[in-house]
Amino acid sequence: PPLEIRVMNITKRNTIIGKENEILTLICYTKGGIPRGETIWYNGKKMLAMNKDDNETAYYSFTPNRNHNGQVYTCTAEHDMLITPLNQTINWISY
Numbered sequence: 001p002p003l004e005i006r007v008m009n010i011t012k013r014n015t016i017i018g019k020e021n022e023i024l025t026l027i028c029y030t031k032g033g034i035p036r037g038e039t040i041w042y043n044g045k046k047m048l049a050m051n052k053d054d055n056e057t058a059y060y061s062f063t064p065n066r067n068h069n070g071q072v073y074t075c076t077a078e079h080d081m082l083i084t085p086l087n088q089t090i091n092w093i094s095y
Contacts, residue, residue, distance in 0.1 A: 001032070001033050001037070001079040001080075001081035001082045002030045002031060002032045002033035002036060002037060002077045002079055002082070002086055003031050003032035003033070004030070004031040004032065004086070005028065005029070005030050005031070005039070005075060005076070005077045005086040005087065005088050006028070006029045006031070006088065007026065007027065007028050007029075007075055007088050007090050008027040008028070008029055008057075009025075009026070009027050010090050014088075014089065014090050014091065015090060015091045015092070015093050016073075016090050016091070016092050016093070017092075017093050017094075017095055018064060018092065018093075018094060018095075019094060019095060020064055020065055020066055020068075020069075020094045021063060021064075021065060022063065022064075023061055023062070023063050024061065024062060024063070024064055024092070025059055025060070025061040026041060026059065026060045026061075026073060026075070026090075027057060027058075027059055028041065028057065028058045028059075028075035028088070029056060029057050030056050030057075030058070030077045030086075031056070033077070033079055033081075035079075036052075036055070036056060036077075036079070037052075037077055037078050037079030037080070037082070038050055038051065038052050038077070038078045038079075039051045039055070039056075039057075039058035039075065039076070039077050039078075040058070040075070040076045040077075040078065041058060041060040041073060041074070041075055041076075042073065042074045042075075042076065043071060043072070043073055043074075044071075044072065048060045048062075048073075058075065060073075064092060064094065066094070068092055068094075069092065069093060069094045070091060070092070070093065071091070071092055072089055072090070072091055073089070073090050073091075073092065074087050074088070074089045074090075075087060075088050075089075075090075
């Protein structure tokens, strides 16, 4: 199964900082796992993007506006050999 999941473009406080109305790409890396399983981006319970098996990196791009400020995004790695999925949660903050 996958060993680790990591959001690549976060700060030390589990936030991603970006500008309103400029494209933002969330990047999630899954280390290990043969096959890798599924890597999924969520906003709350809403699925945003999913990669399957052969790709170790999941991307989700969007153009945030003021309504996105402070929202929570979670990257999850699901695999048949994991009892519970691996996940990392971040917040988006505008500047």
